Amino acid sequence: xxxxxxxxxxxxxxxxxxxxxxxxxxxxxxxxxxxxxxxxxxxxxxxxxxxxxxxxxxxxxxxxxxxxxxxxxxxxxxxxxxxxxxxxxxxxxxxxxxxxxxxxxxxxxxxxxxxxxxxxxxxxxxxxxxxxxxxxxxxxxxxxxxxxxxxxxxxxxxxxxxxxxxxxxxxxxxxxxxxxxxxxxxxxxxxxxxxxxxxxxxxxxxxxxxxxxxxxxxxxxxxxxxxxxxxxxxxxxxxxxxxxxxxxxxxxxxxxxxxxxxxxxxxxxxxxxxxxxxxxxxxxxxxxxxxxxxxxxxxxxxxxxxxxxxxxxxxxxxxxxxxxxxxxxxxxxxx
Numbered sequence: 001x002x003x004x005x006x007x008x009x010x011x012x013x014x015x016x017x018x019x020x021x022x023x024x025x026x027x028x029x030x031x032x033x034x035x036x037x038x039x040x041x042x043x044x045x046x047x048x049x050x051x052x053x054x055x056x057x058x059x060x061x062x063x064x065x066x067x068x069x070x071x072x073x074x075x076x077x078x079x080x081x082x083x084x085x086x087x088x089x090x091x092x093x094x095x096x097x098x099x100x101x102x103x104x105x106x107x108x109x110x111x112x113x114x115x116x117x118x119x120x121x122x123x124x125x126x127x128x129x130x131x132x133x134x135x136x137x138x139x140x141x142x143x144x145x146x147x148x149x150x151x152x153x154x155x156x157x158x159x160x161x162x163x164x165x166x167x168x169x170x171x172x173x174x175x176x177x178x179x180x181x182x183x184x185x186x187x188x189x190x191x192x193x194x195x196x197x198x199x200x201x202x203x204x205x206x207x208x209x210x211x212x213x214x215x216x217x218x219x220x221x222x223x224x225x226x227x228x229x230x231x232x233x234x235x236x237x238x239x240x241x242x243x244x245x246x247x248x249x250x251x252x253x254x255x256x257x258x259x260x261x262x263x264x265x266x267x268x269x270x271x272x273x274x275x276x277x278x279x280x281x282x283x284x285x286x287x288x289x290x291x292x293x294x295x296x297x298x299x300x301x302x303x304x305x306x307x308x309x310x311x312x313x314x315x316x317x318x319x320x321x322x323x324x325x326x327x328x329x330x331x332x333x334x335x
Contacts, residue, residue: 008329011321017165027222028161030215035154037212042266047208049113051103051198056134058191059092064184076184093131104202152179193323213275214284216261220254221296255293
């Protein structure tokens with residue numbers, strides 16, 4: 001039995017923290033997701049393309065971690081990642097059918113996206129097995145490291161917020177350094193969680209861009225909600241911040257425009273306008289007549305019909321609680 005100081009953190013304890021401090025954790029969660037989406041969209045110009053690469057990246061990280069089946073102290077760090085890519089990339093290859101099954105993206109869309117990634121020399125194919133795998137050219141190493149460094153800071157910020165609410169004494173630098181030290185282990189779990197989340201939305205609404213844009217409206221609303229020092233809500237009303245209750249006390253001054261979303265996300269303004277109108281029709285947003293700016297719909301019934309349905313919120317809480325349980329438990333053992 002592990003000493004009490006390093007007992008694994010359960011997903012149930014993390015759920016309880018979310019129920020008790022929803023304002024703090026939901027804001028940190030959506031800011032992490034916004035970072036994940038915006039950085040990848042700006043590179044790939046498509047969330048679906050990013051999800052394909054996330055799946056191939058997850059498989060690569062798993063291949064690297066499995067080297068420890070043969071060598072207990074095998075180096076899975078960020079510093080050793082380029083060496084590990086060359087050794088493991090083709091092992092982690094997958095056929096189109098597998099990519100479709102895991103991501104939920106339609107088969108023809110996957111084919112089209114894969115072809116573009118091959119043209120850009122981001123993905124290659126094993127000619128014997130007809131399996132696709134992610135590649136990273138040496139000339140892109142500096143760009144990749146900068147991208148991952150910002151990624152890790154975003155993940156560590158979210159993890160730190162959770163550990164504070166669990167009364168765990170972890171520091172930001174320790175979390176960041178540990179993720180870099182055991183890079184493929186942590187990223188395998190991080191990518192696994194993200195893939196489950198995005199497949200849910202791919203299945204539910206067929207347009208993951210809508211979630212990306214909805215987050216742009218949720219973040220300022222949650223910030224105001226947090227800063228207003230509202231009375232804490234009970235477990236039974238956990239969905240109030242994103243689902244069944246309302247944002248009555250959140251002013252329209254936190255509204256967003258298509259231009260601001262385009263600047264933050266990298267999505268073309270014309271596309272933002274189309275997606276915003278769709279979110280209006282789905283009941284997630286409202287639009288000010290004079291300014292043409294958008295804000296969270298204060299009618300809880302309309303808002304919870306499609307995107308913030310209880311089952312969607314429950315699934316999100318479940319998969320990220322499980323992810324955090326694995327990650328925080330690993331951090332505590334290393335500490």
